[in-house]
Amino acid sequence: VHEPSSHGFSTPITSLSVDADTLVKQIEELSTFSDSPAPSVTRILYTEKDVLARRFVKSLMGLSGLSVREDAVGNIFGRWDGSEPDLPAVATGSHADAIPFSGKYDGVVGVLGALEAINVLKRSGFKPKRSLEIIFFTSEEPTRFGISCLGSRLLAGSDALAKALETTVDGQNISFISAASSAGYLTDPAQISTVFLKKGSYSAFLELHIEQGPILEEEGISIGVVTAIAAPASLKVEFEGTGGHAGAVLMPYRNDAGLAAAELALAVEKHVLDSGSIDTVGTVGILELHPGAINSIPSKSHLEIDTRDIDEERRNIVLKKIHESANEIAKRRRVKLSEFKIINQDPPAHSDKSIIEAMVSAAKDLNLTHKLMISRAYHDSLFMARVSPMGMIFIPCYKGYSHKPEEFASLKDMSNGVKVLALTLAKLSLQ
Amino acid sequence: VHEPSSHGFSTPITSLSVDADTLVKQIEELSTFSDSPAPSVTRILYTEKDVLARRFVKSLMGLSGLSVREDAVGNIFGRWDGSEPDLPAVATGSHADAIPFSGKYDGVVGVLGALEAINVLKRSGFKPKRSLEIIFFTSEEPTRFGISCLGSRLLAGSDALAKALETTVDGQNISFISAASSAGYLTDPAQISTVFLKKGSYSAFLELHIEQGPILEEEGISIGVVTAIAAPASLKVEFEGTGGHAGAVLMPYRNDAGLAAAELALAVEKHVLDSGSIDTVGTVGILELHPGAINSIPSKSHLEIDTRDIDEERRNIVLKKIHESANEIAKRRRVKLSEFKIINQDPPAHSDKSIIEAMVSAAKDLNLTHKLMISRAYHDSLFMARVSPMGMIFIPCYKGYSHKPEEFASLKDMSNGVKVLALTLAKLSLQ
Ligand SMILES: [Mn+2]
Ligand SMILES: [Mn+2]
Ligand SMILES: [Mn+2]
Ligand SMILES: [Mn+2]
Structure with a gap:
């Protein structure tokens, strides 16, 4: 079957051959750069393991013949020049940082899969008109500095974030600036705003990602075409009480900051359920007590709360x-609400109509079943949508698991995703 | 006023002079051996700071002319031989370990105050009949290995504990045995049971301690004579759920181990209040979530619960x-209760009648107000009571605060406590 008209290059679509064995090997190798034992993965921004993962991806970009550059916070760009290199490029990419004790596929499929999509196109003899670019985003996960999608928020031109990062510190009181410079970035803090993308840098941004939900697997569908990304928000809350000795302070004299935190965690669940919509979710993923001794009444508690909705x-x-x-x-409870801070409160993002059409048509060309769907997880695409037309491709993952070691995507599903990504990139490159 | 008949030595009681300035200086110096910034104190078993604190106390014992020995787990004994050294001795002492971010006085007043009591008696010209011994107990606090009163439980002959310690590890998976040996103790694990005291080693054990409650201060009373120590128990509980991504897993599909922990914490409070007695207390001092990321549903939670009563x-x-x-x-909540472990469930202890009489009579001799009271906190005395007649002397502390940096006892109150301790030791030494 030759279809030069639909995708603009003269190779049969059936010959778009993914080297899935190599892709799986690369995913395994990347997973070894981890601070927790396999099969779990822990890869935190600017740690040694993060730096090693970056080196690995940059070397693969080089092997694929891409020209590699990094910006001041470590977003990495691998570029394949098109025949009209001055046109806005078509970009794709994702992240490779991993929250503590998570899995191998979240983000990684969109980085290594993008590289394989480029390899597929190169092997097929395709010549891009618009340049194609792979982006490896810095810190999609909020683990270290409490800021999600740090790299893509900056690419999207967040002045507020650039300013905040000058004084942001992690849980060990290490500043963002010194952490970045220890990883070889941000030698001058004034560089942060150099990260901002010029408007019009990209004609399209695409992200390949595991679904992180059970729908595609349950319904036996190969490709999810994302039409919108849910609106995420996150909060930091702290309570302070008097503390004291667990034996000596009688119950009526207590103001236990830990019990206040426990009540708030349950209140989050209640308010989320009260929304009445299946699409509202809320999570208390962090709840810490101070001083954290069995015989001490908690004098401080710290919660971090995540809530999302498509509305x-x-x-x-x-x-x-x-x-x-x-x-x-x-x-x-006579405790002090010493902090109630909205860390982020982002609006939802909508995929670009013509990119949705390109993804759907690629899936059809490849005889793959597809489904239009919502992304309930956020992604760097949420922020790339502010500076570029955006689209996302989902593939099924085992039981919808993510953010844990059991996270898994099959070789077949990843190959399908890479093919759809390759063909969509090709189509968009020629537009 | 000479009262040679009542206390057996010929110095006027009014001349029992406490060198309170030195005592305060020593308390300040000991507080500098800490792993958290002043005014908080953190001194954990077998750490460098614990070893430094031990060296400091041993050198003071030497300066007071006591002969010093240490047992296999680091209980330290400073002995002043009496005129009848073969009689069971009279002992006093307390601990100097401090839970994270706590204060300077808990335990320390009973160690450095005991040394000053010995100095008072020496300066007064007193000659003991029964030997007097100061005991510095190893790890009254359960911080590192989850075992409270580790030293005194072993002195009291706990076979079960000696056995358990062979395989006990701390939160960093460091074994008790290797931690002890890194501090210079337990060169041979078989030595643990050599710590057990021979029955009849002591004719009396006394502990001077801050009240850790507000009663003495509120009522303006100088000395608390403890008649019983409340019965403490502690629990470790773990829940396990499926975890997953905070955005992608919809509420009905969750089994959140963190919310189970929050509910249990509130249930502890409820059951304690339902007892109907002011004397029942319960505390969740430790509540930890795994993996502990804002965008991850907790897949595991860990609670440590302390509950006590005089009944x-x-x-x-x-x-x-x-x-x-x-x-x-x-x-x-469809989570697994993967652990529900009773760490300890100890009966209450009662003070010895004749020791109570000696303490009351000492307070009266010194014209100090006193009150018979319950100890709601546990102490090494709880376990020493198993192998020796026991008594405790409480002094007021600021607002009843303990286990936090604001913990404070005045120079005057400490002097009063030291005097009552000295006089009681003298009386018991002559019995
Ligand atoms: Mn993620
Ligand atoms: Mn991701
Ligand atoms: Mn204590
Ligand atoms: Mn104590």
Whole structure:
């Protein structure tokens, strides 16, 4: 079957051959750069393992003949020049950082899969018109500095973030600036805003990612075409009480910051369920007590709360109710609500219509089943959508698992995703 | 006023002069051996700071003319031989380990105060009949290995503990045995049971301690004469769920181990309050979530629970209800109750009648107000009571604060406590 008209190059679509064995080997190798034992993966921004992962990806970019550059915070770009290199390029990419004790595929499939998509196109004899670019984003996960999609938020031109990063520190009080410079970036803090992309740098941005939900697997569908990304928000909350000795302070004299935190965690669940929509989610992933001794009444507690919805207004109502509960609990338990900070409160993003069409048509060309769907997880695409038309390709993953060692995508599903990505990149490159 | 008949030595009681300035200086110096910034104190078993604190106390014992020995786990004994050194000795002492971010006085007043009591007696010209011994107990606090009163439990002959310590590890998976040997103790693990005291080693054991409660301060009373120590119990509980991505897993498909922990923490509070007695207390001082990332549903949670009462049976009912709640929560939330472990479940201890009489009479001799009271905190005295007649002397502390940096006892109150201790030791030495 030759279809030169639909995708603009003269190779049969059936010959788009993915080297899935190599892709799987690369995923395995990347997973060894980890600070927790296999099969779990822990790869935190600017640690030694993160730096090693970056070196690995840059060397693969070089092997694929891409020209590699890095920006001041370590977003990595691998470029294949098109025949009209001055046109806005078509970009694709994802992240390779991994939260503690997570898996091998989140983000990684969109980085190493993008490299394989480029290899597929090169092997097929395709010649891009617009340049194709792979982006490896710095710190999609908020693990170290509490900021999700750090690299893509900066690429999208967040002045507020550039400013905040000048004074941001991690849990060990290491500044963002010194962490970045220890990894070889940001030798001058004034460089942060050099990361901002010029508007119009890209005509399209695409991200290949595991679904992180069970739908595609359950319905036996190969490709998810993402039409929108849910609106995420996150909060930091701290309570302070008097603390004291667990034996000596009688119950009526206590103001236990830990019990205030426990109540707030349950209130988050309640407000989320009260939204009445299956699409509202909320999670207390971090709950820490100070001083953290069995015989000491907690004098401080610290919670980090994540809530999301495809409906921004409904999510904002949940945020408001969480705030009301925090105040009410503090008052009733005579603890101080010493912090209630909205870390981020992002609107949802919508995929570009013509990119959706390109993805759908690529899936059809390849005889792969597809489904239009929502991304409930956020991605760097959420922020790339602010500076470029955006689209995302999902592939099934085992039981929808993500952020844990059991996370898995099959060789077949990854190959399908890479093919759809390659063909969509080709189509968009010629537009 | 000479009262040679009542206390057996010929110095006027009014001349029992405490060198409170030196005592305060020593307390300040000991507080500098800490792993957290002043005014907080953190001194954990067998760390460098614990070893330095031990060296400091041993050198003071030497300066007071005591003969010093240490047992296999680092209980330290400073002995002043009496005129009848073969009689069971009279002992006093306390601990100097400090939970994270706690204060300078808990335990320390009973160690450095005991040294000053010996100095007072020496300066007064007193000659003991029974030998007097100061004991510095190893790890009263359960911080590192989860075992409270480790030293005194072993002195009291706990075979079960000696056995358990062969395989006990801390949170960093460092074994008790290797931690002890890195501090210069336990060169041979078989030595653990050499710590057991021979029955009849002591005719009395006394502990001077801050009250860790507000009663003496509020009522303006100088000396608390402890008649009983509440019955403590502690639990370790773990829940396990499926975890997953905080965005992608919808609420009905979750089994959040963190919310199970939050519910159990609140259930502990409820069951304690339901006991109906002011004397029942319960605390969740440790609550940890795994993996502990803002965008990850907790797949594991770990709680450590402390509960106490002066009524052992009533406390055991609370334990039983906590267990029922843990099971009920696990079932309802579809998480696994992967651990429910009773770490200790100790009976209360009662002070010896003749020691109570000696303490009361000492307070009266010194014209100090006193009050008979319960100790709600446990102490090494709880376990020493198993192998020796026991008594405790409490002094007021600021607002009842303990286990936090604001912990404070005044120079005057400490002097009073040291005097009562000295006089009681003298009386008991002559009995
Ligand atoms: Mn992720
Ligand atoms: Mn991701
Ligand atoms: Mn204590
Ligand atoms: Mn103590």
